[in-house]
Amino acid sequence: MKNETKQKTxxxxxxQLRTMLANAAKGVLNGDLDIDRALAVHKLAKNIIESLYSExxxxxLLKDAAKPVHEMGQLPIGDPEAN
Numbered sequence: 914m915k916n917e918t919k920q921k922t923x924x925x926x927x928x929q930l931r932t933m934l935a936n937a938a939k940g941v942l943n944g945d946l947d948i949d950r951a952l953a954v955h956k957l958a959k960n961i962i963e964s965l966y967s968e969x970x971x972x973x974l975l976k977d978a979a980k981p982v983h984e985m986g987q988l989p990i991g992d993p994e995a996n
């Protein structure tokens with residue numbers, strides 16, 4: 914995007930992610946965002962979305978197994994026994 918329209922904000926919600934992706938699409942259509950940057954944004958967003966999906970599926974499995982479900986974004990990774 915053009916320098917004057919860049920905003921450095923922290924993304925904290927899936928709604929903000931959707932807005933950013935919609936703005937990127939508009940930027941491509943308007944000629945403000947080149948295709949290479951748009952593809953990079955798409956790749957990053959796809960990875961975030963896949964991570965959210967995995968976390969959601971894990972929460973559903975834990976709930977079905979009557980196990981404690983972690984707050985979204987707080988799911989532990991790695992070996993819980995390792996320090």
